[in-house]
Amino acid sequence: MDLTLVFAAGIAAGTVLLFAAVGEIFAERAGVLNLGVEGMMLMGAVTGFSASLSTGNPWLGLAVAMVTGGLVALLHAVVTIHLRADQVVSGLALTFLGTGLARVLGEGLTNRQVATLPRLTIPFLSDIPLAGPIVFREQSILTYVGFILVPLAWFWIERTRPGLHLRAVGEYPAAADAQGIGVYRLRYAYVVFGGVLAGLAGAAITLAISPGWFGDQTVNGRGWIAVGLVIFARWNPIRAAIGAYLFGAIFRFILDVQGVQSILGVQNPFLAGRSSTFFLEMLPYLFVVFVVILGGRAATRQRIGAPAALGTPYVRGERGV
Amino acid sequence: MTIRLEPRVAAPRWLSTVATIGAVAVALVLSGAMIAFVGGDPIRSYLHILSASFGSIGVLSDTLVKATPLILTGLACALAFRMRLWNIGAEGQFLLGAWGASAVVLSGFLPAGAPAIVYIPLMMVAGMATGAVWGLVPGILRARLGVNEIISTLMLNYVALFWVQFWVFGPWSESGFQQTKSFPREAWLPRLSDFSGIVPAFGGLTVHLGLVFGLIAAGIVWLILERSRWGYEIRLIGDSPRAARYAGVDIARNLIVVFAVSGALAGLAGMSEVAGSVHRLQDRISPGYGFTAIIIAYLAKFHPGRVIVAAILFGALILAGREIQPSGIPAMIQGIILFALIVADTLVRYRVRIERGVAPPVASG
DSSP states (O other), X not given: OOHHHHHHHHHHHHHHHHHHHHHHXXXXXXXXXXXXXXXXXXXXXXXXXXXXXXXSOHHHHHHHXXXXXXXXXXXHHIIIIISOOOHHHHHHHHHXXXXXXXXXXXXXXXXXXXXXXXXXOOTTXXXXXXXXXXXXXXXXXXXXXXXXXHHHHHHHHHHSHHHHHHHHHHHOHHHHXXXXXXXXHHHHHHHHHHHHHHHHHHHHIIIIISOXXXXXXXXXXXXXXXXXXXXXXXXXXXXXXXXXXXXXXXXXXXXHXXXXXXXXXXXXXXXXTSTTHHHHXXXXXXXXXXHHHXXXXXXXXXXXXXXXXXXXXXXXXXXOO | OEXXXXXXXXXXXXXXXXXXXXXXXXXXXXXXXXXXXXXXXXXXXXXXXXXXXXXXXXXXXXXXHHHHHHHHHHHHHXXXXXXXXXXXXXXXXXXXXXXXXXXXXXTSOSOTTOOHHHHHHHHHHHHHXXXXXXXXXXXXXXXXXXOXXXXXXXXXXXXXXXXXHHXXXXXXXXXXXXXXXXXXXXXXXXXXXGGTTTOGXXXXXXXXXXXXXXXXXXXXXXXXXXXXXHHHHHHHHHHOHXXXXXXXXXXXXXXXXXXXXXXXXXXXXXXXXXXXXXXXXXXXXXXXXXXXXXXXXXXXXXXXXXXXXXXHHHHHHHHHHTTSSSTTHHHHHHHHHHHHHHHHHHHHHEEEEEEOSSOOOOOOO
16 A cells, blocks of 8 residues: 555545535635535536536536536525525535435436546646655646635635625624625625535546546535534634545545555455445544544634524524624 | 515414425425426326325335334434434434344344244334434433534434444345345234235235334324423423523433434334334345435424324335436435425515515614
């Protein structure tokens, strides 16, 4: 097992989680919990794949996936912001709808080859000892987009005026409203943007990281893992990125360890094809629970909590946060 | 022009029922449009669902078999949701219950030839206990460590699925197949067809004792929620956690107990499925019963009696939907129904006012 390849593939796999988690951070910082990430990712994955298949252009597929993700999120925005529906239930409905619709649209798309997004090796940077080949060699172009997105997202939220407005809308919408900030407008914008990133995450799977459409197994809970990562990351894009790459590495490690015959002379009990590999498969999901416990404890200790208005609809003139 | 939502002071009782039925109707029309869009024939699909699920006594019996696990998992969700406790883990608790019941049969714990009167109660206890344990984990995590129960229950669903897969691919595999060997007859729940010697009309009917479990469980959950002090506490926490705290209700304890009972109900569903219908444990034991249960609980407005009605409708959809292509259509219809229900709920709670001209002055808070 070549550890360089494991970590490089882990970063690629983590990119998927990263897009979805950063998108969810934007929506939640604006005060809207969107549990439909899994559904939005599946919709992005299938529409992007389908568009790339029929046009031969993966970039067009990527664009279609992002627009689809945004449109699906718009449904959640209308229902929770204007119609004041319960954000938890609406998010679950979005996941059901996205999963079912993606399966319908993906009928007959399995086992099809598709034009994928290009891979790049960055000159000079890829020659850095140790890190270079892991981070900068033969990575999908979307991996580099992820590298750029994370600091930008952090800077936007924490250091700019629009980011201040975003946080105000999520923490204290009444005060933001009194300042003349359009609470509804911003919430719509960030929920839809979150959907765009979830769509991107879905297309990152089918068009770049592990190309192909495998029904609803394509996303296989990664949308939910992204939601868990947001809690672990305490709504901070940089922490989310660290978590995403860590999870990506775990996912890859689980795949790769099954190909090893023996570890330090002991026969590998998790060799591919053995039923004990199912215990390996549990690890990422158990790890999410563990990580959410850690994130929650740290947040309580440092008094960094969820955005104060998360989950509550804003109605002008009504009491509440 | 602005659209305003004004809370209704007193929504008439019939409005909620009409809105629910209307929502389902609208959802079916929308789903039909989607079916037509992907090249299917909506009318034929719906007629097929109707005839393949309610068309004869035989298929009606099959519908009730599918409805049985949905009633029990639906009750599991309804009880938890009434407390605004989002147990999305009925699927995992179902799987663990099915595993626990199977363990009684396959572990060799009972001597060969033990009678049904020993097998069935033991399997019930084992299924409910393992389901309850799988519910207790997220309950304790939430009560003691503040872990979001939606995330933990969802993740535990995956863990439960891999756990079952380990056993059916590994120790309990029947000569390499993804299933265990068939249970002995003593471990089967009695079916109506077993009594065809006495009542010939029962011949071939697959409805099993699990349905009775479901009906009794619905009665018990109704008694708990509507007629007991404990149920009053659950409803109080659901409606206003703050008021419950002032009233001295132990929220953490209720949270753990409700999660355990919810898990036990879903576990019983798993037991009833392996003992009543499948008669073995296998990889794909659930076509998503625990997830459909979420929609059922919501459609029933957390009312146990209505859970039964909704479970039968969704049982029909699952039964007949198996033959409908593309295969995602039943899941899609479920999603659209849930969305329509949420919107209908808003229309019940608020009156929609469309006003022309400038925005109205803000009412003082």
